[in-house]
Amino acid sequence: MRATLRWAHADFRAHRGEALFVVLASAGIIASLLLAGALFGYAANPWQRVFNQSHGAHIWLHTRAGADTAALSRVDGVAALSGPYRTTATTVESRGARVGVTLRAAGATPPETGRPLVTDGSWLTAPDTATGGPGAGNGAVVLEASVARALWAEPGDTVRVTGPDGAPHALEVAGIAEVAEPRYHPGGGPGIGWVLDGTLDEVAHGDTGQSVGLRLSDPDDTDFTVQRAVTLLGADRVAQVTKWQQARDEAGGDDRLLGQMFAVFGLGALLAAALAAAGAVGARVRGQLRDIAVLKAVGFTPGQVTRGFLVQHLAFALLGVTLGTVAIALLGSRIPGRIGEATTVWQDLPGHTALMIGIPCGAVLLIAAATGISAWRAGRVPPVPVARAALPTAAPMTALGRRALGVRVPPALVLGWRAAFPRRGRTLAAVARLALPLVLISVALVAWSTLDQFRTRPAQMGLPAALTVRAGQSAGANDAEQERALAAVQGVAAVHPGAEMAALVPGQTGTITLRGLGTAQHPYPSKVVEGRAAAGPDEAVAGQGLLDLLGVRVGAWVRMTVEGRPQILHVVGRTIEPDSGGRVITTTIDALRERDPELRPDFHALVLREGADPVAVSAALAATAGGSLEVRQTPNPVDRLEPARAVIAALIAVLALIGLIELLTLIGTGVRDRGRDLLALKAIGLTPRQIGSMIVTAAGLTALASAVVGTAVGALLGRWLVDTQGASSGIGAGVAQPPSPAVLATVIVGAVLGAVVAAALPAARAARRRPADSLSETL
Numbered sequence: 001m002r003a004t005l006r007w008a009h010a011d012f013r014a015h016r017g018e019a020l021f022v023v024l025a026s027a028g029i030i031a032s033l034l035l036a037g038a039l040f041g042y043a044a045n046p047w048q049r050v051f052n053q054s055h056g057a058h059i060w061l062h063t064r065a066g067a068d069t070a071a072l073s074r075v076d077g078v079a080a081l082s083g084p085y086r087t088t089a090t091t092v093e094s095r096g097a098r099v100g101v102t103l104r105a106a107g108a109t110p111p112e113t114g115r116p117l118v119t120d121g122s123w124l125t126a127p128d129t130a131t132g133g134p135g136a137g138n139g140a141v142v143l144e145a146s147v148a149r150a151l152w153a154e155p156g157d158t159v160r161v162t163g164p165d166g167a168p169h170a171l172e173v174a175g176i177a178e179v180a181e182p183r184y185h186p187g188g189g190p191g192i193g194w195v196l197d198g199t200l201d202e203v204a205h206g207d208t209g210q211s212v213g214l215r216l217s218d219p220d221d222t223d224f225t226v227q228r229a230v231t232l233l234g235a236d237r238v239a240q241v242t243k244w245q246q247a248r249d250e251a252g253g254d255d256r257l258l259g260q261m262f263a264v265f266g267l268g269a270l271l272a273a274a275l276a277a278a279g280a281v282g283a284r285v286r287g288q289l290r291d292i293a294v295l296k297a298v299g300f301t302p303g304q305v306t307r308g309f310l311v312q313h314l315a316f317a318l319l320g321v322t323l324g325t326v327a328i329a330l331l332g333s334r335i336p337g338r339i340g341e342a343t344t345v346w347q348d349l350p351g352h353t354a355l356m357i358g359i360p361c362g363a364v365l366l367i368a369a370a371t372g373i374s375a376w377r378a379g380r381v382p383p384v385p386v387a388r389a390a391l392p393t394a395a396p397m398t399a400l401g402r403r404a405l406g407v408r409v410p411p412a413l414v415l416g417w418r419a420a421f422p423r424r425g426r427t428l429a430a431v432a433r434l435a436l437p438l439v440l441i442s443v444a445l446v447a448w449s450t451l452d453q454f455r456t457r458p459a460q461m462g463l464p465a466a467l468t469v470r471a472g473q474s475a476g477a478n479d480a481e482q483e484r485a486l487a488a489v490q491g492v493a494a495v496h497p498g499a500e501m502a503a504l505v506p507g508q509t510g511t512i513t514l515r516g517l518g519t520a521q522h523p524y525p526s527k528v529v530e531g532r533a534a535a536g537p538d539e540a541v542a543g544q545g546l547l548d549l550l551g552v553r554v555g556a557w558v559r560m561t562v563e564g565r566p567q568i569l570h571v572v573g574r575t576i577e578p579d580s581g582g583r584v585i586t587t588t589i590d591a592l593r594e595r596d597p598e599l600r601p602d603f604h605a606l607v608l609r610e611g612a613d614p615v616a617v618s619a620a621l622a623a624t625a626g627g628s629l630e631v632r633q634t635p636n637p638v639d640r641l642e643p644a645r646a647v648i649a650a651l652i653a654v655l656a657l658i659g660l661i662e663l664l665t666l667i668g669t670g671v672r673d674r675g676r677d678l679l680a681l682k683a684i685g686l687t688p689r690q691i692g693s694m695i696v697t698a699a700g701l702t703a704l705a706s707a708v709v710g711t712a713v714g715a716l717l718g719r720w721l722v723d724t725q726g727a728s729s730g731i732g733a734g735v736a737q738p739p740s741p742a743v744l745a746t747v748i749v750g751a752v753l754g755a756v757v758a759a760a761l762p763a764a765r766a767a768r769r770r771p772a773d774s775l776s777e778t779l
Helices: 002-014 015-043 048-052 069-074 145-151 198-202 219-232 244-250 252-286 289-297 301-334 338-346 352-379 401-407 409-422 424-457 480-485 542-550 588-595 614-625 645-674 675-683 689-729 739-767 772-779
Strands: 059-064 077-095 097-103 117-121 141-142 158-162 167-180 191-193 209-216 239-242 467-471 492-504 511-517 528-531 539-540 557-562 565-575 584-587 603-608 628-631
Touching: 002 409, 002 424, 015 301, 015 338, 015 352, 015 645, 048 117, 048 244, 048 338, 059 069, 059 219, 059 401, 069 219, 077 117, 077 198, 097 145, 097 198, 097 338, 097 352, 097 467, 097 628, 117 158, 141 145, 141 158, 141 539, 145 167, 145 352, 145 628, 167 198, 209 219, 219 239, 219 244, 219 588, 239 244, 252 424, 289 301, 301 338, 301 352, 409 689, 424 645, 424 689, 480 492, 480 603, 492 588, 511 588, 542 689, 565 584, 565 588, 603 614, 614 628, 628 675, 645 689, 689 739
Parallel strands: 097 191, 141 167, 511 584, 539 565
Antiparallel strands: 059 209, 059 239, 077 097, 077 158, 077 209, 117 167, 141 191, 158 167, 467 603, 467 628, 492 511, 492 557, 492 603, 528 565, 539 584, 557 565
């Protein structure tokens, strides 16, 4: 063992440059993976991120006015209070949309506990320091992000607020904020807004309640603390209790969706990183075959050689992993932009410690396995160094190559092709290793393109109607007149009456949504991806979630119970259905009227003309109807996945770095393995420029083959993964959108250009070498 360690130390001193490359490659790969993990945690845990950044409260108590909430600070386990805040129930309207909002009286300085995180605009400004902009003094409001989306409100807009007395008030939106509380959604509880005390007095006129947040020392004591708090205040004074688990569970679907998608990317990136690091180690072993043969000749056993390489490269890997981990732990938060912010927040998220330990350990284990294989191959090297010169380094020149040289094709191109694809086994291994990061990049681009498709072409993703209109109690027009009035608004292409109701599935073990939308003469343009659209009586289309729930396929007859009466429909198609987890069956409103002739539409779905702005159309509808219509924008699932864009972009950068390391390894290995060929080519008259061009051409051709294979496989794999995820979530397969050919071509061109640039320096160094410098490589 002592001789092995001495040889390892001497080898390190003799090849410091190669050892430094292995260490830095390992450190860079681990740092990239940890940054990717930080971004994954940042995007896949939106609620936890907001909770940690805002120093959120675990419990919110909504009480009647006059409750002594100050006593709650003395309850055991309560670390801090947020508030109490005076509150009042209001209705906020903007551009035809109407949302129930609980206004909270807040100060000009946001609180430390339960602090709203302003994402756009500014916080409220005290009247004595007002400058006239958004948030200046009384008359301003800060809206919670989900409320602002429902109202299409932005900083600087004016919204109409109706208080408990029915009097309207005009408030200017000062900013938009996020909080770790349940989000607003139509049909659910009210949203949240913040105003100054003076504004609340003007709106409420004394009709107020109270809200107070409790931050606990131990979140596991939430239920016990709620019992003590309610007992202390009096059950008759507590109107509602909101616990942190409710808000977390509400956002849990988004977390799981993002988490599953990023888990696939993360595992693939880890595998690509381990292969890149292992490739660097294997290349170094192949570069020392002459030294290994000498060791065998002086008496080293195969076991000693294997142990020597294994110990040496494991030490390099451990050193690189440690450097990368320490660098991210100490300096990651100082990186500018979203990456530094994600790293800072990630330190407080659940699973941070597990990932900080698991990613490096997993990488070390994979590198150790690959190193063990390379070390075992090193132990089998024969102790006859001259035997290397007797073995051909590449396949003989083919007839096609000789003919190409005969017709004056540039020698650099012909010899570069021969160097890039020497033997089938070695060529396939090199192309596969370099193609793996490109496969993952293409998968990420499929996810990106799918998100873009939801945003730019929602009709192709099951969202043909951009707006939903519901008539208020004051609307006196009949259905036909209302449809004509809606269709006359500029920008509206079609108006489809609709009604929704809950239905019980056979056996009454679950509830689904039965939707009547459109008429037989003017059917609703659902996106049918399997089967056909509903055309005849009692025909319907269904989402993937409903088919999975009932265990049926397209073509089946489905029986359900609606308000105690049976409804039987023939499922003739499957649609992309983003609502209600896909547990929706849609027919025409005419089919529902056969069961209930008195059925009237609950709403009207508006399909807009190409290029029409939903916000402008909504404002025109509100102006036309004089406030008697409630206009809502159709929820788009991509709104919940918006954080994924930054993570996908960062993942592409990480994979590009891993691919660059793999490319540098392949280029270095190729130059070293072809040392005798370069010597022979110089001897027969090739110029240094031709030698350099040959090396660059070989790198470019290898990258081209890998890029073509990687993008093709990645596009197919990405489409399958996205469709599988869509099917498991209930939306249904058929949502995947592959990148455009121009994007894939850009990836291929970028990979080739990167290979050419990366090969330029090794090619220049190889071209400058003299024949005498390469004589030792014949051994």
